[in-house]
Amino acid sequence: MSLTTFLDKPDVREKFSSEFEKPKFQVKKGIVASPLTKHYGLVGTAFDYLLRFHIEYWNSQIVKRQNWIAEVAVHRLSDEYLEKGKVIVTQAKTNLNRFLETGKVNDELLKSALLLAGLDPIVRAGVGQEYIGLIDEQDIQDLRNLISAIELQIFKAEKYCLLNPTFGKASLLVGGADADLIIDGSIIEIKTTKNLELKRDHFNQLIGYYILYTLDGINGERCSPEISKLAIYFSRHAYYHVIEIDEIISRESFPHFVKWFEERASQDLKAQHGRSHEKR
Numbered sequence: 001m002s003l004t005t006f007l008d009k010p011d012v013r014e015k016f017s018s019e020f021e022k023p024k025f026q027v028k029k030g031i032v033a034s035p036l037t038k039h040y041g042l043v044g045t046a047f048d049y050l051l052r053f054h055i056e057y058w059n060s061q062i063v064k065r066q067n068w069i070a071e072v073a074v075h076r077l078s079d080e081y082l083e084k085g086k087v088i089v090t091q092a093k094t095n096l097n098r099f100l101e102t103g104k105v106n107d108e109l110l111k112s113a114l115l116l117a118g119l120d121p122i123v124r125a126g127v128g129q130e131y132i133g134l135i136d137e138q139d140i141q142d143l144r145n146l147i148s149a150i151e152l153q154i155f156k157a158e159k160y161c162l163l164n165p166t167f168g169k170a171s172l173l174v175g176g177a178d179a180d181l182i183i184d185g186s187i188i189e190i191k192t193t194k195n196l197e198l199k200r201d202h203f204n205q206l207i208g209y210y211i212l213y214t215l216d217g218i219n220g221e222r223c224s225p226e227i228s229k230l231a232i233y234f235s236r237h238a239y240y241h242v243i244e245i246d247e248i249i250s251r252e253s254f255p256h257f258v259k260w261f262e263e264r265a266s267q268d269l270k271a272q273h274g275r276s277h278e279k280r
Helices: 005-006 010-019 038-058 069-075 079-102 107-124 135-147 170-172 200-216 254-280
Strands: 063-064 162-163 181-183 187-189 228-236 241-245
Touching: 005 010, 005 200, 010 200, 010 254, 038 063, 038 107, 038 181, 038 187, 063 241, 069 079, 069 107, 069 170, 079 107, 107 135, 135 187, 170 200, 170 254, 187 200, 200 228, 200 254
Parallel strands: 063 162, 187 228
Antiparallel strands: 162 181, 181 187, 228 241
16 A cells, blocks of 8 residues: 555545545646657656756755665666666666766766666566666656756755655555655655646645654654645646645634544555455
């Protein structure tokens, strides 16, 4: 189970819809970086890595990051792919360190972002070993176009800059959950999609992160930054959309909803553990 899987359950979706009204989204903005291949998921994940590289460079004095999902993936590879995975991660760290020193983007950095993204499905979905190490040159150009469209000021932090933050024990409650970014008081999700729209799934995901934060803070620390905003960066449109927490959450009913969420997720977690025990 994962947060996304949990939120996709029919009764959970219905509960979210009844509690949280999705804000109107009437933004009209043209696409600035069209996809060059049909590798939408791979490029989207690669851009997540690439953007976090840049955010680390821009906020070097205060940034904190967790291990990459790709690093976790290496430990799950079969012997046939293990060495290739290790080389990808090692080279990516070398390329990142060089970038953090110079601030210059080269093809090697872009390739590393794609290769790391190719490892993520091993953890996220338990599939994809056969595609490790494959790169399309057009995807490299796509990443270059996407990163060139960014406005630096959006991602400059004043006090807090957390990459791939988790939510302590609350993340384990849903089988794993890590946000893309937290900058100062905002939880930020990156979406590399062709259509500029605030989908119900996107909205629920952000609220899900906020609930997990409410339960156990950020990275398990209760004294973490106070979250007051949820945001999505639509990379193909270079558009940053902000949702104020107070505009979507009822302070009166929200604690009851958090309690329901915790109990409902615990039910699934217990059932999953029960099935695992039966298989043994």
